Amino acid sequence: MRSTTRFTRSPIHFSVVRYSFFVGSPKLRKTEVLVNTCISAVQHLRLLRGGAQSHLLRASDGACYVTKFQNNPQHVRVLANEMLATNLGLALGLPMPRVEVIEVSDWLIEHTEGLRIKLGGSKIPCRSGKQLGSLYVGCESPGMSFDYLPGELLQSVVNIGDFARALVLDKWTCNSDGRQAIFCRKTLRSQRHYATFIDQVYCFNASEWTFPDYPLRGVYANNCVYEGVMGWEAFEPALSRAEEMDTHAIWRCAADIPEEWYEGDRDGLNRLVEALHHRRGAIRKLITEFRRSSRNPFPNWRESPADSAMPLAASDRSLEAQRL
Numbered sequence: 001m002r003s004t005t006r007f008t009r010s011p012i013h014f015s016v017v018r019y020s021f022f023v024g025s026p027k028l029r030k031t032e033v034l035v036n037t038c039i040s041a042v043q044h045l046r047l048l049r050g051g052a053q054s055h056l057l058r059a060s061d062g063a064c065y066v067t068k069f070q071n072n073p074q075h076v077r078v079l080a081n082e083m084l085a086t087n088l089g090l091a092l093g094l095p096m097p098r099v100e101v102i103e104v105s106d107w108l109i110e111h112t113e114g115l116r117i118k119l120g121g122s123k124i125p126c127r128s129g130k131q132l133g134s135l136y137v138g139c140e141s142p143g144m145s146f147d148y149l150p151g152e153l154l155q156s157v158v159n160i161g162d163f164a165r166a167l168v169l170d171k172w173t174c175n176s177d178g179r180q181a182i183f184c185r186k187t188l189r190s191q192r193h194y195a196t197f198i199d200q201v202y203c204f205n206a207s208e209w210t211f212p213d214y215p216l217r218g219v220y221a222n223n224c225v226y227e228g229v230m231g232w233e234a235f236e237p238a239l240s241r242a243e244e245m246d247t248h249a250i251w252r253c254a255a256d257i258p259e260e261w262y263e264g265d266r267d268g269l270n271r272l273v274e275a276l277h278h279r280r281g282a283i284r285k286l287i288t289e290f291r292r293s294s295r296n297p298f299p300n301w302r303e304s305p306a307d308s309a310m311p312l313a314a315s316d317r318s319l320e321a322q323r324l
């Protein structure tokens with residue numbers, strides 16, 4: 001049953017965030033101060049499915065957010081991963097829901113029975129403070145959005161070409177889960193769906209922040225989304241954007257991550273950003289390993305002389321060096 005608790009106090013939170021720890025990154029100087037406008041949760045709508053036990057919350061800006069809590073059963077760092085990888089994906093031009101820091105008050109948690117997390121046999125309150133909100137895709141009416149589509153409908157997804165472009169992000173960030181999408185249609189009669197990519201929490205190998213690359217990691221479960229891939233142009237403009245992204249731009253994607261989401265491990269975040277910067281040059285190779293895998297995902301690929309020259313030894317030193 002839908003919870004109707006509403007938080008009626010002043011909804012907008014303003015907080016001043018100092019990013020002096022980014023000294024060394026070209027983006028921010030020691031004295032620089034950013035002002036961050038936070039949204040806050042005003043109403044609990046429902047629990048969502050899935051291992052992170054996300055909750056759908058309405059926020060002070062009027063929008064609904066799929067909210068992952070710091071004390072989710074997976075790991076606190078999955079919040080940092082979702083924010084960083086989604087911001088990278090948006091920078092590459094991928095269709096992804098905007099992510100925000102959403103403040104959840106003690107008051108809302110105390111007054112909302114549903115805001116609980118199941119751990120083992122018991123239920124604990126969701127943690128208050130800064131949580132991760134992913135803008136809810138689609139409308140609330142039933143039958144308008146789907147986690148999975150059968151093959152025939154999948155093949156007619158309006159933006160099916162975006163699956164190849166999403167591969168750029170998933171290989172770059174070593175998404176150690178399958179690629180997940182949500183499919184929405186405009187009307188109940190429509191048979192055409194639009195894919196939006198969600199759930200980036202297993203990028204950077206979940207809480208590990210390592211890059212154990214494997215050809216079949218981070219790919220979509222059904223090959224049909226890749227059938228139109230005939231060459232490198234299918235990955236553009238995402239591929240060039242990733243390859244050209246400098247440290248400055250990568251830091252910008254990480255700048256809003258609250259410190260508590262990565263346990264104050266500033267060195268770890270520094271290493272993660274550096275590793276991403278180095279790994280840009282490995283993306284084509286990682287995609288090639290998937291292309292040449294037993295799944296044969298791109299049957300229509302037109303081989304070019306540059307492709308056959310691409311080295312694929314598992315012991316490739318450049319990749320090894322880029323692992324954390």
Ligand SMILES: Nc1ncnc2c1ncn2[C@@H]1O[C@H](COP(=O)(O)OP(=O)(O)OP(=O)(O)O)[C@@H](O)[C@H]1O
Nearest residue numbers: 048049050051052053066097134135136137198199
């Ligand atoms: N931005 C969003 N808009 C609409 N629905 C969403 C959004 N993000 C997640 N969902 C819904 O919530 C479900 C759980 O989300 P998500 O996959 O991110 O969490 P999870 O805990 O990792 O789940 P799982 O372990 O099943 O992968 C999704 O299957 C989807 O139905």
Ligand SMILES: [Mg+2]
Nearest residue numbers: 050180198199
């Ligand atoms: Mg998921």
